[in-house]
Amino acid sequence: MIRTENLHKSFGDNHVLKGVSAEFHAGKPNLIIGSSGAGKTVLLKLLIGLFRPSEGAVFYGDTNLFSLDDKEIRAIRMKVGMLFQGNALFDSMTVGENIRFPMDMFTRLSLKDKNRRVDECLEMVNMEGINDRYPSEVSGGMQKRVGIARAMVLEPKYLFCDEPNSGLDPQTSILIDELICDLTNRNNITTVINTHDMNSVMGIGDNILLLKNGKVAWTGDKSQVLESDNKVLEDFIFASPFLRRLREDALKQRQGG
Numbered sequence: 001m002i003r004t005e006n007l008h009k010s011f012g013d014n015h016v017l018k019g020v021s022a023e024f025h026a027g028k029p030n031l032i033i034g035s036s037g038a039g040k041t042v043l044l045k046l047l048i049g050l051f052r053p054s055e056g057a058v059f060y061g062d063t064n065l066f067s068l069d070d071k072e073i074r075a076i077r078m079k080v081g082m083l084f085q086g087n088a089l090f091d092s093m094t095v096g097e098n099i100r101f102p103m104d105m106f107t108r109l110s111l112k113d114k115n116r117r118v119d120e121c122l123e124m125v126n127m128e129g130i131n132d133r134y135p136s137e138v139s140g141g142m143q144k145r146v147g148i149a150r151a152m153v154l155e156p157k158y159l160f161c162d163e164p165n166s167g168l169d170p171q172t173s174i175l176i177d178e179l180i181c182d183l184t185n186r187n188n189i190t191t192v193i194n195t196h197d198m199n200s201v202m203g204i205g206d207n208i209l210l211l212k213n214g215k216v217a218w219t220g221d222k223s224q225v226l227e228s229d230n231k232v233l234e235d236f237i238f239a240s241p242f243l244r245r246l247r248e249d250a251l252k253q254r255q256g257g
């Protein structure tokens with residue numbers, strides 16, 4: 001589990017996070033949602049340790065991330081997988097080399113063992129046999145799978161995904177969500193996903209944190225979204241008249257009339 005305690009982050013006069021206390025659980029996807037500028041990416045970067053908080057703490061289990069020395073932080077980083085927005089694959093490397101990269105950085109495994117693990121990870125995301133292709137030679141959805149394979153290569157206990165569905169069509173997005181969800185459950189990973197995607201919220205939102213102006217506006221799960229009377233949640237999720245109508249119809253049906 002990862003936990004934040006009264007997390008604040010300012011950039012000069014810009015007070016972006018204003019006391020965020022939250023829990024992110026193992027074995028299920030934890031979603032951070034909120035409108036543009038709410039502070040989602042800043043929160044994600046604090047969780048990973050890419051930013052230091054102005055105040056407050058981030059705990060991995062019982063360990064305060066910001067009380068660790070460089071060596072200890074490196075040990076935690078080895079347990080972290082990251083799926084960046086836009087995949088961040090290296091264009092000049094093959095798919096196999098991209099997936100191998102974290103092992104080249106962090107392990108002393110032999111090339112044979114590394115390549116065996118690359119094959120395992122490609123199989124895990126149903127992409128076996130594409131080792132020698134370049135990222136530009138595969139589709140966006142396949143690139144996303146390669147990104148997931150790379151994030152999984154060091155068998156992470158923590159997985160951070162920054163808008164994993166950006167640029168994907170709805171069907172491919174759902175497949176990617178299901179893949180992340182499946183890997184999270186199977187490996188008991190604490191997965192934190194920063195997303196705008198409503199399909200993700202309603203499909204895999206087992207633990208949802210809604211941010212507004214740097215504060216937690218609502219927490220809950222997908223089963224609570226429809227009936228919640230939280231105004232911030234309502235405005236964010238059911239933003240269009242079409243979605244509001246769908247929600248009203250669904251609620252009527254539920255109430256039997």
Ligand SMILES: Nc1ncnc2c1ncn2[C@@H]1O[C@H](COP(=O)(O)OP(=O)(O)OP(=O)(O)O)[C@@H](O)[C@H]1O
Nearest residue numbers: 011014016034035036037038039040041042043196
């Ligand atoms: N490195 C930085 N230096 C200064 N200000 C920053 C930095 N990173 C983020 N901010 C500021 O923090 C605020 C929140 O940004 P953030 O990227 O977290 O929003 P977001 O909720 O992820 O939005 P989006 O959905 O558009 O990605 C913005 O006002 C942004 O300008």
